Amino acid sequence: xxxxxxxxxxxxxxxxxxxxxxxxxxxxxxxxxxxxxxxxxxxxxxxxxxxxxxxxxxxxxxxxxxxxxxxxxxxxxxxxxxxxxxxxxxxxxxxxxxxxxxxxxxxxxxxxxxxxxxxxxxxxxxxxxxxxxxxxxxxxxxxxxxxxxxxxxxxxxxxxxxxxxxxxxxxxxxxxxxxxxxxxxxxxxxxxxxxxxxxxxxxxxxxxxxxxxxxxxxxxxxxxxxxxxxxxxxxxxxxxxxxxxxxxxxxxxxxxxxxxxxxxxxxxxxxxxxxxxxxxxxxxxxxxxxxxxxxxxxxxxxxxxxxxxxxxxxxxxxxxxxxxxxxxxxxxxxxxxxxxxxxxxxxxxxxxxxxxxxxxxxxxxxxxxxxxxxxxxxxxxxxxxxxxxxxxxxxxxxxxxxxxxxxxxxxxxxxx
Numbered sequence: 222x223x224x225x226x227x228x229x230x231x232x233x234x235x236x237x238x239x240x241x242x243x244x245x246x247x248x249x250x251x252x253x254x255x256x257x258x259x260x261x262x263x264x265x266x267x268x269x270x271x272x273x274x275x276x277x278x279x280x281x282x283x284x285x286x287x288x289x290x291x292x293x294x295x296x297x298x299x300x301x302x303x304x305x306x307x308x309x310x311x312x313x314x315x316x317x318x319x320x321x322x323x324x325x326x327x328x329x330x331x332x333x334x335x336x337x338x339x340x341x342x343x344x345x346x347x348x349x350x351x352x353x354x355x356x357x358x359x360x361x362x363x364x365x366x367x368x369x370x371x372x373x374x375x376x377x378x379x380x381x382x383x384x385x386x387x388x389x390x391x392x393x394x395x396x397x398x399x400x401x402x403x404x405x406x407x408x409x410x411x412x413x414x415x416x417x418x419x420x421x422x423x424x425x426x427x428x429x430x431x432x433x434x435x436x437x438x439x440x441x442x443x444x445x446x447x448x449x450x451x452x453x454x455x456x457x458x459x460x461x462x463x464x465x466x467x468x469x470x471x472x473x474x475x476x477x478x479x480x481x482x483x484x485x486x487x488x489x490x491x492x493x494x495x496x497x498x499x500x501x502x503x504x505x506x507x508x509x510x511x512x513x514x515x516x517x518x519x520x521x522x523x524x525x526x527x528x529x530x531x532x533x534x535x536x537x538x539x540x541x542x543x544x545x546x547x548x549x550x551x552x553x554x555x556x557x558x559x560x561x562x563x564x565x566x567x568x569x570x571x572x573x574x575x576x577x578x579x580x581x582x583x584x585x586x587x588x589x590x591x592x593x594x595x596x597x598x599x600x601x602x603x604x605x606x607x608x609x610x611x612x613x614x615x616x617x618x619x620x621x622x623x624x625x626x627x628x629x630x631x632x633x634x635x636x637x
Contacts, residue, residue, distance in 0.1 A: 257291040269630035277400040283308035300324040312399030336368040343476040344506040349492030350474040355394040381429035388422040391444035408460035437476035445470040469497035501536040526559040555579035569598040588614025
């Protein structure tokens with residue numbers, strides 16, 4: 222049985238074909254020991270009235286359900302993971318397959334085949350090394366990763382590991398929608414995202430630990446998950462068409478993690494990203510985490526994150542399309558902070574503050590995004606959250622264009 226015929230225009234058929242092959246191998250394996258079955262589910266309800274009447278109301282109802290089947294046979298371990306997702310929101314309705322893969326481990330070697338999410342990030346929110354998965358930016362303030370079909374092979378050897386990934390056509394990222402969608406001027410329409418499927422994606426990640434330090438190196442060849450845009454006349458000759466396109470990209474990144482002092486951790490990443498039709502730029506992120514016991518309660522703790530993001534433009538192709546916001550770079554030259562109060566086991570309350578601030582540049586005013594949340598545990602797996610979001614900046618800046626998105630939000634989450 223061959224799946225090569227599905228590698229082009231029908232990626233969901235390729236995923237199904239690969240899973241059928243993997244399931245056959247799973248069934249034919251000599252699996253005689255006990256089977257472990259784990260299920261997980263996540264239900265979320267969110268309602269977010271805007272403080273400005275013209276900004277619209279945020280509404281979300283989403284559900285995730287997954288199961289993992291794990292069996293051991295001698296020195297081998299097999300794992301089958303299936304996950305389904307559905308959501309109803311102000312951006313529309315959608316049902317999709319999340320993760321769906323077969324995994325195998327024997328000794329130092331392991332592999333996974335199917336739809337999967339890769340966790341290669343070292344820093345938060347912005348990570349120059351985390352390049353494999355498309356993003357869901359429909360709610361721009363809460364981005365998520367989208368699973369993609371891939372084959373990954375990993376070797377662990379003591380204090381080092383090496384992982385190689387090969388993936389067919391890229392999945393398109395989801396652009397801001399619903400209350401986060403920017404209105405287009407008259408005569409301009411937007412086409413669906415073109416994932417730019419002219420090349421397969423391959424990536425290699427090496428990591429090693431030396432004493433208390435951990436180093437990583439990532440080499441990437443494929444498509445960028447952040448679409449650029451080009452402007453062309455509409456096919457019917459009436460108006461203009463904005464075409465988002467995920468450009469071909471080669472990238473090389475370095476990462477470092479090491480402790481600083483008691484309760485503190487340094488995380489850093491730097492990358493060179495070279496796009497086929499647009500820009501070549503360097504991006505770096507440095508963060509410091511610090512956690513300590515709260516002075517007013519012995520079992521409580523305070524967590525603080527300070528993160529600085531920067532970039533430098535190195536070159537631009539002559540045929541670079543007319544750009545719009547590159548969502549990987551909206552935090553460039555800015556400071557992000559997160560302050561979180563973590564109560565002890567006896568308390569059900571928790572609060573957190575997350576903010577991103579870019580100082581004045583070239584005579585323009587500063588811009589910011591900030592969210593404060595208060596969380597209450599209602600029972601096992603049940604959580605209620607009340608949050609307030611503040612956004613501001615000059616009209617021509619990224620966050621300034623969302624300045625009327627200040628809103629309160631009430632969310633109920635059940636996880637099992």
